[in-house]
Amino acid sequence: MPPRLRTLLLPILSLSGAAALAAPTLDAAMRERAENLVRDGKHASLVIAVIDGKDSAVYGFGRARPGDSGVPDADTVYEIGSVTKTMTGLLLADAVVAGKARLDQPVAELLPAYAIPGLAGQQITVGQLATQFSGLPRLPANLAPADMRNPYAGYGETQLRTFLAGHTLTRAPGAAYEYSNLAYGLLGTAMATQANMSYEELLQARIFRPLGMVSTFTAGTPALRARLAPGHLADGKLAANWDFQAIAGAGAVRSSARDMIAYMQSYMRSASPAQQLAVQPQRMLAGEGGGDGVKRIGLAWMLDQVKGRPFAWHNGQTGGYASFAGYTLDGKRGVVVLSSTACDVDGLGVGVLLPGSLSPPNGPAPKEIAIDPAELAQYAGQYALAPTFVLRVRQGPDGLLVGATGQPEAPVYASAKDTFFYKVVEAQLVFQRDAQGAVTGVVLHQNGHALPGKRKP
Template identity: 95%
Template sequence: MPPRLRTLLLPILSLSGAAALAAPTLDATMRERAENLVRDGKHASLVIAVIDGKDSAVYGFGRARPGDSGVPDADTVYEIGSVTKTMTGLLLADAVVAGKARLDQPVAELLPGYAIPTLAGRQITVGQLATQFSGLPRLPANLAPADMANPYAGYGEAQLRTFLAGHTLTRAPGAAYEYSNLGYGLLGTALATQANMSYEELLQARIFRPLGMVSTFTAGTPALRARLAPGHLADGKPAANWDFQAIAGAGAVRSSARDMIAYMQSYILATSPAQQLAVRPQQVLAGEGDGVKKIGLAWMLDQVKGRPFAWHNGQTGGYASFAGYTLDGKRGVVVLSSTARDVDGLGVGVLLPGSLPPPNGPAPKEIAIAPAELAQYAGQYALAPTFVLSVRQGPEGLLVGATGQPEAPVYASAKDTFFYKVVEAQLVFQRDAQGAVTGVVLHQNGHALPGKRKP
């Protein structure tokens, strides 16, 4: 773990025309949580942007660079990872509004030189790519990084064409949700090809320049890259930056809090029909009634205590991000971290003050459980028809994976209770009257999601 840092809270940077005292404030509870995360070495630096309509303020915590006394600010650049997908989704919405594409249009029509897989005569549409219902896997099977620290750098158009030409779909397009970086990379490639531009050029032309996002890029100049906060692995060790080629639309963007405020305000203020289309519900993911969860064009549509909001998160090898706004258009938030640790709880807590329990005290105390006892938890637990937790016994304890997500270890804090170290989440297993494990409840970001164990 990196050395403990003194609490370094940047005073408000008002980005509105009003005086600093009128700038949006950061809830004291969430400020304390952010301070603790930095002080305890869980995040090397954090930047939180709070948006109230046209007004905004940025708060920085930690240090922008090791050995530097300066705190990160509104112009410090971070990798935003999969928040990039919302930008790719917005490019699609922009093309639809302009009459250049349709959500039900087969992606093969935009990529005539590609062999796009089909199943039972059903083609993958651009709308299915944008809602994660394409049937494509999370990653292409021929992704074989020469450098695991920068896994996407060598994956180009030739590799993408080869994979798609040889891939067989295991489910029909539109049948089920499966989070796919491959799918969003393909969507970005298709939209750029249609526009006769590179993905970066299309972003600059349709989003970044119109919104004045001068510090947002995928490749960028040396001067822009020099403003990147150095990334860190979850254990605090230095991490390499990630570079993308063919599937840049899944996670290639780097940005600053100042630019992300402009981006989020374009949704909050509903400045164009494209933004409105991008957050229009397209598919139901889970739940019913007030607890239903939906997806737009990348944006996840959720609610906490009856307060609906749109959000997306991101993570690369050395960074994490969260962007969200309330669907009443009153509030938005962006959280950027230079450590690959989940910041979703922080983001939701800032976006919806009072929606989450107060910050936890010290991390749960880990206890030892015999391997023979751990075996009883192994299995699959359906939290929703398209979202399943897979639990298995690894060499050093339980490993838990979720649909479309990599595995992560969990640690016992009590019988039937396990916690993650890489995210703020907890699993509590349920038993029947005979003592058999029959289900689990995932506690995260103020939600308690129950799941039944599959036979």
């Protein structure tokens, strides 16, 4: 872990032109939480942008660079990972509003040189790519990185076309949700091809230049790349930056807090018809039975609510960075969190966006306890939190491993009998038992939600 740091908080920076004292403040509990995350070595640096309507402020924690006394600020650049998908979805919405595409349009019509798989006569549409209902897997099977630290760098158009030509769908397009970087890479390729531009050129023309986002890019000049905060692995070691070719639409963008404020405010203050379409609910994901939790998905944007307060959000993570962007659907408050460590910042983002929504917002980290490996087998199984969202629990060589629909496995650690926590994200699993002591279900606690799931036979 990096050494403990003493000076953590960048004094408030007003980006609104109003007096600094009038700028949005960071809730004291969330400020303490961010300070602790940096002090304890869980994040090398954090930048939090708080947006209240037309006013905004940026808070920086940690060090912009190892050995540098400067804290990160509004112009420090980070990889934003899958928050890129909201921009790719906006490109689609822009094309739909302009009459150049339709959500129900088959991808094959925009990419005639590609062999796009289908099933039972059903073709994948661009809308299904944008809502993660395409039927495509999370990653292409022929992704074979020469350098695992930079996994997408060598994956180009030839590899993408080869995979799609030989791939067989295991379910019909539109049948089920599965988070897919491949799908969003394909969507970005389709939008760029339709516009006769590269993906970078299309982003610059449709989003970045109109919004004045001068520090946002996928490749970028040496001067822009020099402003990147060095990324870190979860264990604190330096990480390589990620570069993209054919899968760029899934996560290639780098940006600063200043630019991301402009991006979020464009949704919050005077959303264009394309932005309105991008956050329009398209598909149900979970919560059909009522209660809080992710309800629907727009074009990449997750449409959620906590304690009856609706908001749109997306997160991101690359090999050395994590991000969160969200805003309340009434347009009154927004937040951007950027980290130079590949550890989840969702809880921090939701807590800043909706003060008081997380309980407790800054509680102590769970303490790990040992459980006899023979006892762990009783938790193995599948737990349905929603018809299209299932947790898969199995016993690994070093403890329990938990995967979810469309997501890779991650280890969980016991803090009490029947209670386990993640280290890679701020989440907890509490297993439920019947009167006879058999494990019958689980409750996932994350970002203020409590999502119960029954064990499948």
